Amino acid sequence: MDWHQLWTIVSLPDNIPIVGMLFIIPFFTWYAVRQARANDRLLERLENDPELAKTHHRKVQPFQKGWVREVAVWPYLLRMEFLAAIIVTIILMVWSITLDAPLEEPANPSLTMNPSKAPWYFLGLQEMLVYFDPWIAGVVMPTLIIIGLIVIPYIDANPLGNGYYTYKQRRFAIWAFIFGFIILWCSMIVIGTLIRGPGWMWFWPGMTWDHNRLIFEINRDLHEIVGITSQPWIGIFGGMVVGGFMVVAGYACHRIITATEFSRKILGRMSLLQYAILQGLLVIMLALPVKMAARLLFRIKYVWVTPWFNV
Amino acid sequence: MADNNPTDVKDKPAAPAGGNGNGARTLLGVTIDPDEIKKKAQIDLEGLKQPTKTEVYKSIFRVKHDQTARSRTLGVLSNVFLHLHPAKVNRDAVRYNFTWGMGGISFYLFWVLTWTGVLLMFYYHPTKVQAFRDILYLEHDVPFGKLLRNMHRWAAHAMVLTVQLHMFRVFLTGSYKKPRQFNWSVGVILLVLTLLLSFTGYLLPDDQLGFWAVTVGTNMARATPMLGHEGPFGPELGMTPFNDVRFALLGGSIVDANALLRAYIWHCIAIPGFAAIFMIVHFWRVRKDGGISGPAPIMLEKEIKPVRR
Numbered sequence: 001m002d003w004h005q006l007w008t009i010v011s012l013p014d015n016i017p018i019v020g021m022l023f024i025i026p027f028f029t030w031y032a033v034r035q036a037r038a039n040d041r042l043l044e045r046l047e048n049d050p051e052l053a054k055t056h057h058r059k060v061q062p063f064q065k066g067w068v069r070e071v072a073v074w075p076y077l078l079r080m081e082f083l084a085a086i087i088v089t090i091i092l093m094v095w096s097i098t099l100d101a102p103l104e105e106p107a108n109p110s111l112t113m114n115p116s117k118a119p120w121y122f123l124g125l126q127e128m129l130v131y132f133d134p135w136i137a138g139v140v141m142p143t144l145i146i147i148g149l150i151v152i153p154y155i156d157a158n159p160l161g162n163g164y165y166t167y168k169q170r171r172f173a174i175w176a177f178i179f180g181f182i183i184l185w186c187s188m189i190v191i192g193t194l195i196r197g198p199g200w201m202w203f204w205p206g207m208t209w210d211h212n213r214l215i216f217e218i219n220r221d222l223h224e225i226v227g228i229t230s231q232p233w234i235g236i237f238g239g240m241v242v243g244g245f246m247v248v249a250g251y252a253c254h255r256i257i258t259a260t261e262f263s264r265k266i267l268g269r270m271s272l273l274q275y276a277i278l279q280g281l282l283v284i285m286l287a288l289p290v291k292m293a294a295r296l297l298f299r300i301k302y303v304w305v306t307p308w309f310n311v
Numbered sequence: 312m313a314d315n316n317p318t319d320v321k322d323k324p325a326a327p328a329g330g331n332g333n334g335a336r337t338l339l340g341v342t343i344d345p346d347e348i349k350k351k352a353q354i355d356l357e358g359l360k361q362p363t364k365t366e367v368y369k370s371i372f373r374v375k376h377d378q379t380a381r382s383r384t385l386g387v388l389s390n391v392f393l394h395l396h397p398a399k400v401n402r403d404a405v406r407y408n409f410t411w412g413m414g415g416i417s418f419y420l421f422w423v424l425t426w427t428g429v430l431l432m433f434y435y436h437p438t439k440v441q442a443f444r445d446i447l448y449l450e451h452d453v454p455f456g457k458l459l460r461n462m463h464r465w466a467a468h469a470m471v472l473t474v475q476l477h478m479f480r481v482f483l484t485g486s487y488k489k490p491r492q493f494n495w496s497v498g499v500i501l502l503v504l505t506l507l508l509s510f511t512g513y514l515l516p517d518d519q520l521g522f523w524a525v526t527v528g529t530n531m532a533r534a535t536p537m538l539g540h541e542g543p544f545g546p547e548l549g550m551t552p553f554n555d556v557r558f559a560l561l562g563g564s565i566v567d568a569n570a571l572l573r574a575y576i577w578h579c580i581a582i583p584g585f586a587a588i589f590m591i592v593h594f595w596r597v598r599k600d601g602g603i604s605g606p607a608p609i610m611l612e613k614e615i616k617p618v619r620r
């Protein structure tokens with residue numbers, strides 16, 4: 001256990017946001033879940049008591065007859081904003097006084113940094129480079145992440161949970177987002193920052209970053225394992241594997257989408273186009289952990305090799 | 312006055328030392344009444360005790376600062392800096408726990424970054440010869456230069472984090488749902504612009520860290536399908552290192568002087584400009600789509616209305 005190495009990585013000023021993320025993201029997830037559970041308990045009460053549902057003000061926050069539903073922005077909101085600005089300023093001041101922004105040696109194209117890392121928020125994409133060729137990891141995937149985020153409101157046909165925390169009414173949406181945001185995006189940033197060392201090799205926390213470390217592992221393409229040696233059969237085989245994955249993943253997604261009576265009801269509200277886009281995005285999102293597993297567990301480099309591109 | 316009009320003095324008698332009966336006297340043709348002046352001075356002094364009653368004050372602050380609903384409403388609505396706020400807001404929305412304040416904090420951090428960024432621009436030249444030296448100069452010679460640079464960098468990191476948390480909160484509260492779908496999409500664009508702002512700033516110190524980060528980042532652009540010289544179908548479409556999308560980003564085939572200048576212009580002018588435009592739309596739509604989404608009254612499953620197509 002190399003505590004010094006661990007401290008060197010964790011205390012790097014540029015890594016503060018990631019170390020902070022390790023606490024901030026779980027905290028806010030917990031904070032949201034707590035409020036969602038409170039709302040869900042109220043939901044249950046109202047569902048079991050239609051009379052109460054008619055008269056209840058429908059919030060967990062206290063409310064009594066005669067209270068105003070809206071308060072003046074000045075002072076009730078503006079003082080909160082002012083307070084927030086002061087607190088953020090203090091945090092920034094303390095942070096800026098205690099920690100210096102990193103400055104390395106002058107740029108030198110003939111001296112490669114090892115590891116040479118992108119800014120921390122792109123380390124998820126850089127980590128993806130291990131599993132996919134740059135055109136997928138660096139171009140297609142980011143584009144799909146952006147498009148996928150933009151279309152979320154247009155493919156979410158569930159009208160419930162609009163403007164309040166809830167888990168019960170939006171199980172699928174919440175799991176899909178948490179899977180994409182926390183399990184894929186955030187944890188890959190953490191891997192890219194804290195785990196990946198020289199040569200972009202995997203160093204568990206506490207392992208020394210040995211610049212002379214060699215890993216004797218041979219990554220093979222899937223068709224080599226199967227024993228196909230010539231094109232076009234390699235390409236056809238790979239296409240079938242990818243197509244097969246899409247069918248299986250699509251089927252699995254469909255089973256999840258239609259798992260409960262409620263989710264089937266929501267599916268009934270979706271147009272064919274909405275469903276197709278949802279399926280497409282989910283299948284591609286699932287392709288990432290599947291390819292990661294194929295690489296990390298089975299040392300598979302490509303599953304689909306063609307003369308023009310490899311997947 | 313006296314030099315210009317000497318006849319004035321001649322025509323009128325010189326002011327008596329004790330003044331006339333009212334205590335008024337004439338000096339160089341101007342009647343001066345000490346009682347009158349005392350009275351006026353007293354009025355001015357009385358005015359100082361109540362500065363809010365003065366004409367200057369009233370011309371600047373048009374609204375009374377009292378606790379009536381009217382004054383509070385006008386105080387927000389008639390102020391250009393506050394007018395993006397509604398006059399009133401959902402009583403539960405002012406609590407911290409619903410919004411986490413992340414959208415507002417992101418905006419505040421954008422302002423911090425703008426101010427510190429402008430100050431940094433005073434000391435920075437986007438050239439290969441000077442960029443790195445300027446940073447050293449900032450760190451060692453410019454008063455508070457180090458603090459300035461630190462604050463710019465940490466505020467940038469913080470903003471990337473708060474923007475993501477803002478998105479997380481908006482998702483978990485379902486705030487992107489009807490009628491706010493479009494504003495979510497605008498928000499995604501702002502998230503991307505935030506990341507690009509941070510990324511373009513990374514190169515500017517012209518040190519090893521920024522150089523290699525940008526090298527790694529822009530090398531991916533080589534592999535853009537059809538538009539990069541190493542991407543699928545790129546070479547087939549005539550892409551070379553000297554005409555592909557990476558060349559356009561860097562202004563060359565390697566990260567060098569042109570890339571530094573381009574990063575600088577994107578970072579300081581173009582992307583903040585786009586971000587400002589999208590922010591205007593984003594805040595405007597928050598208001599036009601009905602203000603902050605919640606905490607809204609919860610809706611039961613049996614209350615779902617059928618889809619209208």
